[in-house]
Amino acid sequence: MLKEVYCPDCGGNGVLVGPIPDSVFFAGRTVEKPLKGGRLYRCSLCTLGFRWPRLDKKQLDDLYKQGDENTWSSAPTARTDWQIGRDLLKDLLSRGMSILDVGCFDGGFLEPLVDLYACNGIEIYSLAAKRAAKKGVTIIGSDFADVSGSFDCITAFDVIEHIEISRAFSR
Numbered sequence: 001m002l003k004e005v006y007c008p009d010c011g012g013n014g015v016l017v018g019p020i021p022d023s024v025f026f027a028g029r030t031v032e033k034p035l036k037g038g039r040l041y042r043c044s045l046c047t048l049g050f051r052w053p054r055l056d057k058k059q060l061d062d063l064y065k066q067g068d069e070n071t072w073s074s075a076p077t078a079r080t081d082w083q084i085g086r087d088l089l090k091d092l093l094s095r096g097m098s099i100l101d102v103g104c105f106d107g108g109f110l111e112p113l114v115d116l117y118a119c120n121g122i123e124i125y126s127l128a129a130k131r132a133a134k135k136g137v138t139i140i141g142s143d144f145a146d147v148s149g150s151f152d153c154i155t156a157f158d159v160i161e162h163i164e165i166s167r168a169f170s171r
């Protein structure tokens with residue numbers, strides 16, 4: 001019998017969905033040593049899907065830092081969700097206000113906005129962060145824990161599913 005597993009977000013009971021096999025792929029590249037699989041659960045209260053056991057944060061951080069530099073790269077106009085986000089920001093923000101994009105990768109989302117707003121980003125993958133900086137994004141750190149200060153708007157695309165405790169992100 002499997003022991004009880006609790007949602008990392010709200011603490012609700014995890015309902016087993018199925019097994020997650022070992023994998024040799026992570027962040028667009030083949031890793032030398034297979035990553036241990038686990039089980040996929042869905043929270044009975046908030047419906048968050050999560051894996052258990054989790055890889056620890058240091059291991060994940062190391063793996064993300066070694067990712068393929070093109071894995072999450074997109075042309076600024078290629079993503080409809082980015083365009084919707086930019087249109088929303090233009091409706092809500094006045095020129096010169098500040099934006100923080102968490103997990104900005106190479107600045108693809110922010111690039112078309114750098115002339116309108118103070119664009120800041122955090123990014124764990126240093127090569128991507130350097131590319132974002134060249135596009136006019138001020139890199140303020142490499143991890144969510146580095147965030148301080150206040151911003152008029154905070155965005156995050158393809159991030160929430162990668163962080164250790166998602167509820168901490170909303171505080």
Ligand SMILES: [Zn+2]
Binds near residue numbers: 007010043045046047
């Ligand atoms: Zn939950």
